[in-house]
Amino acid sequence: MTTTTLAVLVPLLPFLGAAAGLLLGRNAPGFVRPLAVLPTLAATVLAALVAVRQGGGKPITAATQLTPTGSVPIDLALYLDGFAVLVAVLVGVVASCVQIYSTAYLRDDPRYPSYAALVSLFTSAMLLVVYSGDLMVLLVGWEIMGICSYFLVGHYWETPEARAASLKAFLVTKLGDVPFLFGLFALAVDTGTFRITGILNNLAAIDHPTLVALLLLAGVAGKSAQFPLHTWLPDAMAGPTPVSALIHAATMVAAGVYFVARLLPVFTASAAALVVLAVMAAITMVGSGLAALAQDDIKRVLAYSTIGQLGYMSGALAVGDRGAAVFHLLSHGAFKALLFLAAGVIIHAAGTNSLAAMSRMSGLAKRIPDAYWTMTIALLALVAIPPFAGFFSKEAVLVAAEHTALGESAAAPAAAGWAVLVSGLLTALLTAAYATRLWLLTFRGRGAEAPDHGRQPLAMTAVLWVLAVPSLAFGLTAGFIDDWFYGRPLQPTLTTAVLGTGVALVGGLVTYATWRHTTALAARVPMGAVAAHPEAEPAVSEAEAITSHEPAYGDIAAAPDPADPGRLLLGPLHRPAAAGFHLDAVYHALFVRPVTAGAELVRFLDREVVDTYVRGAGTGTNWLGWLVRRAQTGNVQTYLSALLAGSVVLAIAVVLVAAGV
Numbered sequence: 001m002t003t004t005t006l007a008v009l010v011p012l013l014p015f016l017g018a019a020a021g022l023l024l025g026r027n028a029p030g031f032v033r034p035l036a037v038l039p040t041l042a043a044t045v046l047a048a049l050v051a052v053r054q055g056g057g058k059p060i061t062a063a064t065q066l067t068p069t070g071s072v073p074i075d076l077a078l079y080l081d082g083f084a085v086l087v088a089v090l091v092g093v094v095a096s097c098v099q100i101y102s103t104a105y106l107r108d109d110p111r112y113p114s115y116a117a118l119v120s121l122f123t124s125a126m127l128l129v130v131y132s133g134d135l136m137v138l139l140v141g142w143e144i145m146g147i148c149s150y151f152l153v154g155h156y157w158e159t160p161e162a163r164a165a166s167l168k169a170f171l172v173t174k175l176g177d178v179p180f181l182f183g184l185f186a187l188a189v190d191t192g193t194f195r196i197t198g199i200l201n202n203l204a205a206i207d208h209p210t211l212v213a214l215l216l217l218a219g220v221a222g223k224s225a226q227f228p229l230h231t232w233l234p235d236a237m238a239g240p241t242p243v244s245a246l247i248h249a250a251t252m253v254a255a256g257v258y259f260v261a262r263l264l265p266v267f268t269a270s271a272a273a274l275v276v277l278a279v280m281a282a283i284t285m286v287g288s289g290l291a292a293l294a295q296d297d298i299k300r301v302l303a304y305s306t307i308g309q310l311g312y313m314s315g316a317l318a319v320g321d322r323g324a325a326v327f328h329l330l331s332h333g334a335f336k337a338l339l340f341l342a343a344g345v346i347i348h349a350a351g352t353n354s355l356a357a358m359s360r361m362s363g364l365a366k367r368i369p370d371a372y373w374t375m376t377i378a379l380l381a382l383v384a385i386p387p388f389a390g391f392f393s394k395e396a397v398l399v400a401a402e403h404t405a406l407g408e409s410a411a412a413p414a415a416a417g418w419a420v421l422v423s424g425l426l427t428a429l430l431t432a433a434y435a436t437r438l439w440l441l442t443f444r445g446r447g448a449e450a451p452d453h454g455r456q457p458l459a460m461t462a463v464l465w466v467l468a469v470p471s472l473a474f475g476l477t478a479g480f481i482d483d484w485f486y487g488r489p490l491q492p493t494l495t496t497a498v499l500g501t502g503v504a505l506v507g508g509l510v511t512y513a514t515w516r517h518t519t520a521l522a523a524r525v526p527m528g529a530v531a532a533h534p535e536a537e538p539a540v541s542e543a544e545a546i547t548s549h550e551p552a553y554g555d556i557a558a559a560p561d562p563a564d565p566g567r568l569l570l571g572p573l574h575r576p577a578a579a580g581f582h583l584d585a586v587y588h589a590l591f592v593r594p595v596t597a598g599a600e601l602v603r604f605l606d607r608e609v610v611d612t613y614v615r616g617a618g619t620g621t622n623w624l625g626w627l628v629r630r631a632q633t634g635n636v637q638t639y640l641s642a643l644l645a646g647s648v649v650l651a652i653a654v655v656l657v658a659a660g661v
Contacts, residue, residue, distance in 0.1 A: 003053045004062040007078055010047045010088060011127035011141075013039040014095070018120035025113025036116035037099045040123060044092030047127075051085035056483025061133060061197060072188045079133030079196055079262075082484030083326045087258055088130045090330050093470075094250035094337045095123040097463040098242045101341055104457035105242055105538045115155060119246065122148040126251040130258065135184050135194040138259070142223070145252050146173050152247075153239035156543045161550070165238040172232040173222040180219020186212045187266070200265055213266060213273035216259075217280070224256030224310050227284040231583050233307055234291075237299040238546055240539060241344030244299060248306040249337035254329055257313040261322040261329075268320050271413050278318035278416035282423035285311035287581060289430025293437065293566045294577035296559040297353050297549060298343050301438050305382065306336060308427055312397045315420035320411025321400035323488035327478070328393035334470035335381035335390060342375035342464055345456050346442060348538035351530035353545040354552070355438065356559035360447035367450050370461040372443055374468045379435045381471045383504050384428060391501070392475030395492030398424050398500055402493070428500050432507030437566050440515045451530065460538070514565035521563040 017039030024031050054060060063077035099119060106112045125148065128141035147170075154166030188194050190212075191202040206212060220226065225233040233253065237244055247253060260267060260277075267273050285308050292304035309332045316325035347353050349368045350361060358364065365372040381388035384395070401424060403409040404417025478490040492500075553559040561567065567574050576582060 003050055003060055003080070004078055006046050006050050006053075007060075007080055007131055010043045010050065010092070011124045011131060013043040013046070014120040014124040014127065018117040018124065021113055021117035021120065025117065029113065032113045032116055033103050036120060037096070037103065040092065040096045040099050040120060043123070043127065044089070044096050047085070047088040047092045050080065051089050051484075054080050054082065054085045056082040056481070056485075063133060063195070072192060072194055074136045074194055075134045076137060077133030077195055078131055080131065082486065083258070083261060083322070084130050086330055086481075086484050087254070087326065088127055090333045091123060091126050091130060091250045094333055094467075095119070095246060097337060097341065097467060098246045100459050101245075101344070101463050102240075102242045104459035105344060106240065107457075108537050109539055111155065115152070115240075118148050118151050119243070122152065122246060122251055126255065129255050133196050135187070135196065135199075139181070139184065142255060143177070145255065146170060146177070149173075149236070149247060149252055152243040153236045155240050155243065156238065156546070159238065159543065159547050161235075161238040161546055165232075165235040169232040169236050172229055176219045176222020176229050178218075179215040180222075183212050183215030183219070186215065196262060199263070203265055203269055206266070206269065209266065210270040210272050213270045214276065216263070216266070217273065217277060220256035220260055220314075221280065222256075223259075224253045224314070225307050226256070226280055226310060226314055227287060228583065230284060230288070230307050231580060231587065234295075234300045234303040234580065237297065237303050241299070241340055241347065241542060244303070245337045245340035245344075248303070248340060249333040253306060253310055254333065257310060257317070257325060257329055260314070260317045261326050264317060264320070264322045267317070268411055274318050274320070274412045274416050275419075277314060278412070278419040281311045281314035281318055282419045284308065284314065285423045285427040286430070289427045289434065290570065290573060290577045291580055292434040293430060294570055294574050296355050296553055296561070296564075296578075298346065298355055298358075298438065298442065299340070299353060301355070301434060302336070302339050302343060305339075305431070305434070306332075308431065309336070309382075311427070312394060312424060315424060316397040316400050318412060318416045319400050319404040319420055320409065321397075321488070323485035323490065324393070324396035324400045327396050327485065327490055331381070331389035331393040331470070331474050334467055334474060335378040335388075338374055338378040338464060338467035338471050339382065341460070341467070342371040342378065344538060344542065345371040345460055345464070346375070347545055348456070348541045349450065351451055351541060351545065353542070353549055354559060355441040356553070356561040356564065357530060359441040359445040359561070359563055361445045361450040362447055364445060364450040365443040367452060368456060370456065370464055374464040374471075375442075376439065377468045378471050379439055383432045383435050383508065384500060385504065386497075386501065387472075387476060389471050389473070389475035391497075392478045392490065392492060394424075394428070395496050395500055396478070396490045398496040399493050402496055425499055425503055429503040429507040432504040433511045433569060434566070436508040436511040437515070437564075440512065441564070444515075446519065511565055511569065514568050518563045518565055518568060 017035050021032055021035045024035065059079060059081040061077065061079055063075040066074050066076050099116065102116065102119065106115060109115065122145060125141040125144035129138050129145070132138040132141065150166050150170040153169050154162050156162040184194075186208070187199055187206065190206045191199045192205070193199060193202070222229040236247065267277065288304045288308035288311065292301050292308065295301045295304060309328070313325040313328050313332075316322070316328065345368055346364070349371070350358050350364055352358065377388070381390035384390040398421060400409070401417050401421035404412050405414055405421050406417070407414055482489060570577055
């Protein structure tokens, strides 16, 4: 079987699994779990085989024209380079782990068949984006992911949080997709093709590279949750934890970064666009780090962490190094999936998603040793402590920024390099601070014993150890996978390694010292009840925790916890950081309120003006009918009298006209 045939099967198998799962979900529920897991596992094996065959060598391309369009043709095209084949393996591994995890996490959920089918469709759409060599076909996968995220984030549709989060995710990403679509059309018109190879070979034909790049960046900001379109991602935590792991680690948010990496020469053609991307990445990194340090919901901490790590990837692209960006995308996908799936185990065991409540529990680490050890590994990778995966990939980003800032690389302006380097180091400090805070509040709490929910299902704990392997060891392959990154060296340098690790250690140690100072206050009465029941399945525990969190801690997810080291570290910044710096309130004032007022105006005009004319026409007809009905008496003498009277009136009128009166 040829490599291109195998590549075609990779996105096709999860799609067929999704279709079969939807068809058989009601009539043959016993087939739902095998149809969710086996096609995804098979696609992962095939993706790994494609990666081995591609071997980081010359890109493999194949195409067939879908249909003549009369202008720019649309091709069903494959483009398999080193980035594509490695990202496809990541998508397959994470999706397989999510599907296996979900069989236990949602074991009694009546909507599991549709959930599993949507996850498979989500996976298929991302694989289509990864392998596609035509921008229109890529757009199909891009939009399928958007609608899948709407349904999956809103899985707990009974709760208002899930309904609002799914709608917000859909609308915000669509807001970015509109200029993105215009950017794709502009590229196609200028270069005469939607094929990625054709565009890259004809960059000189692009008339307005800055405008095109900025239009495309709007879509990327929405999909990859970059400032200012990042606000949907923390709210999307209202969905099931496995969905959060899939969205954050291997699909959706990775699509925007991957798209820019694939078309990076289009962006490097405009220095202004690179500076905009660098500023966007810098604001995203620092702002998300501050917000993560103030969150009480464990999943919202991880959500803001994802936004910050995506900022690192965008920063690498802003300095013209797609190798560093994709390398960090791969390592981040492994440890972030592990963080979310471990968080699902923690929420089930603790019966709450509140860090403030967990800090009042003791013995949680002993209750869930698998989640404790694997989350510790993942947090060390997130903080970028050597030799964990995050150290090597984050250092690759900082090295690229350093080379640009010092003028050693001409791929981007020096200003972009300095923005990414300074913000990257500051974010490393903040990352260590919020990761240390999360670990201490979760696993070093003091107070009553954590509830005993028994041993976690094997399907949930086994995948944690599977993902722990690349979280620990993937970075060690940096010296052996250069071929997949077009020969770009990925090893860290001494300067950035010392700076990055140094600020991370400072952030962790300062947070630990602050926690020791505030620990004495943890003996106070818990601020929120634990919502879950020991016998409840994990998904029910999470749904109850989400529902009870807002009433207990407020709508900005900021528990007034004096024992929280983040409150002391942030000082007056704590409250605005907990509320995401009130960006949602700004957007509500600038966009939601005017749109709502406009809708009310249209409603008033429709009801009071348009409907008035419609009602008037009906009323006039009724009156005319009433008059005619009154004239129809059935008396012949009345009819003859009216006829004679009319004749007399007509005769008089004729005489007057003839007389010239």
